[in-house]
Amino acid sequence: MGESRTTDAARTQAAPDLGGLTVCLIGINYWPETTGIAPYTTAMAEALTDAGASVHVITGIPHYPQWKLQDEAYARGRRWEEMRDGVRITRVRHSIPETPDLAGRAKLEASFLAGALREVRRDTSDIVIAVTPSLAGLAAGALGHGRRPLGVLVQDLTGNAAGESGTTGGRASRLIASGEYALLRRADRIGVITPRFGDLLIAQGLPDEAMVALPNFTHITPVDVSAAAARARLGWTRDAFTVVHTGNMGMKQGLDSVVEAARLSDIRDLGIEFVLVGDGNQRVALEAQAAGIRSIRFVPPLDGDDYPYALAAADALLLNEKPGVREMSMPSKLTSYTSSKRPIIAAVEDGGITESVVREHGAAAIIPPGDPERLLQAAQDLRCDVEGAAVLTTAAQRMFQNRYSPVSAHARYVRFAQSLAALRAGVPA
Structure with missing residues (x-):
């Protein structure tokens, strides 16, 4: 929805608290997509960059919400390197299902996981942050972070979504949820956009102390017209x-x-x-x-x-x-x-x-x-x-x-990264 570029006011007020930190950020949706979670993943990368970190984003090719390739620049090739607003971006090829049903989404997830996991393992950043959905981004972070601290920002609970939306049957959605919870247990910190997500995850046995409130924010500038x-x-x-x-x-x-x-x-x-x-x-x-x-x-x-x-x-x-x-x-x-x-x-x-x-x-x-x-x-x-x-x-x-203030949200992103960096340094967060 709207332009994914972080507002100038929010960017200029971000304090440079992450100087020297390197961050690997994984999420299948990113700029130039304007709907769904892409604007927030983009804003997180920009906020951490503005705070002094060097950010490497591993993402997919623009396809959402149309479920079609949105830029012919990605029609050929398997991997692309870009720079935007100080953020290094690596895009990997993945399938785009014409019908995003269970089979189509599974193919998308598997193909993105193959490329993203390879990139995460090559990456040498100090900390790793994965954004869900998709499960493939979470899996790439959970399987590829090695000894580096891992944070996850939960925008949706994929297993619940599959069952409640009717995309899958009950058995399939329970299997997806079980895998999702298992991957989340590998995370050192879990950011949730609403406390209810935290409650649901704690009920599944994930540690209360891992939960961090990371509400989203508005990424547009309203116009004052009738x-x-x-x-x-x-x-x-x-x-x-x-x-x-x-x-x-x-x-x-x-x-x-x-x-x-x-x-x-x-x-x-x-x-x-x-x-x-x-x-x-x-x-x-x-x-x-x-x-x-x-x-x-x-x-x-x-x-x-x-x-x-x-x-x-x-x-x-x-x-x-x-x-x-x-x-x-x-x-x-x-x-x-x-x-x-x-x-x-x-x-x-x-x-x-x-x-x-x-x-x-x-x-x-x-x-x-x-x-x-x-x-x-x-x-x-x-x-x-x-x-x-x-x-x-x-x-x-x-x-x-x-x-939903952008300035407050960007400060929360910085604190989230700081808490992961403290774990790497062996300092209580």
């Missing part, structure tokens, strides 16, 4: 009440219910339009489902200049998860949503990770997932209740300031 002006810039319908969802269009988002809400808006002539910005493995199916529906619009992924305008164009922003999704992930879009000065609708499971976070902060109108009627009613309520919408907007802004 919704009407933003819609005019983007060429969207100007007079409809506009509900915007951004990011991946995959299984776990459950966006078929949004299409049905748009169908109901058409039938009842409510003037409520749903805009789905992004791409993913379910986009083609969603577009087919939406054929003939006027109250829905599909917009391809936007660049860093236009993405903030997509948020500003919304009368309400939508977090939407498939029914049954509870423990698999925290939507990364929430960090950008909270900075946008727009009310949020969260169609999420009661008691799930996402629901618990937004409820704690009072930052969204929470409704059950998979219910088009309730989604449409939530949009109508926000359109009619200006004061209620303002309360939600203010709460979301407080959440952004308290939880």
Whole structure:
């Protein structure tokens, strides 16, 4: 979502505390991908570099969320060396499944693991940090770090995600989770973006003292324009009440219910339009489902200049998860949503990770997932209740300031690396 480049303010305020430290950072998603976890992995590399470390990123080729090669420069070859903003980047070839089902993802993971593990073993950095997902990045770090301290940043729990999204059956997801936990036990420090991830890992026998809070942050700069002006810039319908969802269009988002809400808006002539910005493995199916529906619009992924305008164009922003999704992930879009000065609708499971976070902060109108009627009613309520919408907007802004500040996040990244460096030096962290 949006431009992955770290904000100038955050970069200039990073203290040079890591001088002389060398860091190997492994993650399959990295710049120039703009959706999902790539912006955060990119920001971590830049934050550590700004703090004085020499960072070597081992990553894949740009493919997400389209699940297609995004730059023909990587159409040929097995390995690429690049430099960007002081970060050394090594990219390795991996498969890109046309259908990211269990078989397709397994092939992607195996091919990335083969290349990444070789690079990790060649690397001579002082510390190693792996980002999950993917499991292959975690495995490359766990199997290749040798005697070097290993840190892991858990953005998603892959086994839980596979089961809750419907990508795999229960037995397969349990096997994936078991392997994931076994690899995580090799880590010296585990960064979690929400405390619930830490609780789940501790329940699986991982040590409490290894857990470190590393919440994500917003990586965009909001624009202060009216919704009407933003819609005019983007060429969207100007007079409809506009509900915007951004990011991946995959299984776990459950966006078929949004299409049905748009169908109901058409039938009842409510003037409520749903805009789905992004791409993913379910986009083609969603577009087919939406054929003939006027109250829905599909917009391809936007660049860093236009993405903030997509948020500003919304009368309400939508977090939407498939029914049954509870423990698999925290939507990364929430960090950008909270900075946008727009009310949020969260169609999420009661008691799930996402629901618990937004409820704690009072930052969204929470409704059950998979219910088009309730989604449409939530949009109508926000359109009619200006004061209620303002309360939600203010709460979301407080959440952004308290939880998702870029400067605070970058300082946490530096402390995480420092704690690993202290282990290498034999100093209590």
